[in-house]
Amino acid sequence: MAEVDSRGLPISTNSPEAARLYREGVDLLIAAWPGAIETLQQAVSADPNFALAHAALARAYAIRVRPADAKASIANASELAARNGTERERSHVATLAFAVTGQAAKALPAALAHVDRWPRDVVIFSLPLGAFGLFAFSGMADHDQARVDLCEKHAHHFDADDWWFLTYRGWSHAENGSVRLGRDLAQRAFDLKPANANGAHALSHAMFEGGAGAEAEQLVARWLPTYDRSGILHGHIAWHQALSALERGDPAGALAVYETHVQPSVSQGTPINILTDTVSLLWRLQLYGHQVPDSLWQTARNYAETKFAKPGFAFIDAHLGLLSAATGDKLAASERVAALSSLVEEGTMAAGPVVPAICRAALAFADGNYSDCVRILEPMAGEVARIGGSGAQREVIEDTLLVALMRSGEVMKAGALLDERLHRRPSPRDILWKSQIAA
Known part of the structure; x- marks a missing residue:
């Protein structure tokens, strides 16, 4: 029996163990949950000739800002896909190659063309979506609408209980102004799979956009302890909690969350989240008339100088x-x-x-x-x-x-x-x- 991925698409491996680990690793990857790299490394070990496992590992490395590892993995994937991959797998790997090597202008049209043919290929479908996806960083003014259009175009291809698709469909609608619909979809996704950092993130966004900041705070306070600090969105989701505290006039509470979860010395998130969450929260504090210690600004400056020259x-x-x-x-x-x-x-x-x-x-x-x-x-x-x-x-x-x-x-x-x-x-x-x- 041919092996398939978590959405039923055929995958080129003869190892049931590699296929199982690939399915698990991809689900961890698209949930922004700890363990994706380790699980995909195991999939590669179980079948060193499994192109898609190498490709997903490259994506996981790229998200974790390990460019040398990402380039090595995508090079392996490209060689293997060219040798024995299907048409979908070759397109999948080629698209990821653009994405993980920083060729966003090529990655976006490649991803959209790929999704038109294979919409249930969620690793590629995920690339244009989200706050830091290819649409968001394309320079488009209407990227919120573009995400909604993409999700709605392909919604009929997904099961009603697909937690990944519900997450991003909900996030896209909430960001584009359909907040009630977005929140309902995001809530369903979260209820189906609480162990999904993107789901908790989408729901907190929908709450924020609907003016339910106190609910967003409560959600994060309950959920964050279930998410290991090594998770890439741990600090950023805590930032949402701090933002809501600040909005309701609790600067001390916002700073407490910042110092515990968000600041560069404690967050294990990606550099882009660490820097932007730090700067935007401190700027808001000062903007709203609250005192920000110079030491916090200096720490942010030192971090920026080492990461973004x-x-x-x-x-x-x-x-x-x-x-x-x-x-x-x-x-x-x-x-x-x-x-x-x-x-x-x-x-x-x-x-x-x-x-x-x-x-x-x-x-x-x-x-x-x-x-x-x-x-x-x-x-x-x-x-x-x-x-x-x-x-x-x-x-x-x-x-x-x-x-x-x-x-x-x-x-x-x-x-x-x-x-x-x-x-x-x-x-x-x-x-x-x-x-x-x-x-």
Whole structure:
């Protein structure tokens, strides 16, 4: 009997043990659960000629930012798939090769073409999805809609109880404004498989987007102890808990979560999450009028210097702009703006001019030049989605504009923005700001 993956697609291995380990390893991978690398290594050991196991291992290494291991594994997969892989397996490996070697511009069309032919191939289907997926980091302004369109196009191919598909379908709808539908789908996914960090993440996002921050806090508080600290989303999901605490006016609680789970010295997440979660939470604390110890900013700066020296990654660059502004490093800020502006002029910055604009606006805000911050940021408000990430992550930029409007005396504009936000997502912070403006 031919071996199949967890969604019933044929796989080229004659080892039942390798097939079993591959199914388990892939499910751990797409659940962002600890053990994926070790399980896929065992699958490769059980059948060294199993191309898809090598490919999935490459993907797991890439997520864990182990580029040398990822390149070695995908090279093995490519050689094996070319020798004895099926058409699907060759396409699967070729698409992953683009993704794990940083060729995102080639990976996205390859993934979409592959999913059109083999929609139940969840390793490839997962690539365009999520806050850090190929759609999010493509520079598109409408990547939220693109994810919904992709999920709905292929929904009929999935079982009603497929926890992976429900997770990402729900997350996509919640991010795109259909919050009730998104939350219902994400809740079903979570109920089916609680041992799924992407599921807990999707549900907490849906709660946040629906203005149910207190419920998101409670969810994370109950669920996080079941997720080992080595899980890549452990610190980021805790960040959601801290964000909700901050929104309801509990800066001490937010800082406690930060110090226990989020800051660089304790989080075992990926560098992109560690840096952006750190910077955005500290910036929000300061933005909302709370004191942030200089030592926390210096720790963030030290971490950034060791991980992200080269500009060109829009989501990271926007947060580095906030970091430079908060620490008063005007030289670093001006050098980054110049480098990013050059990339925009060359046409190699997919997100476009919004990235250097965010950096300039952050510097103006930190200098107390609130009118300049508004002048720079307001025309770019509709372009911020191009940097990628989630709505919750990008909201720090909108918060900066809103506070700059209030501090520069633009009360009418601030009120209109607050009205729109309260209609979209009622939050205790916005309710407080609205009452202050009215007074």
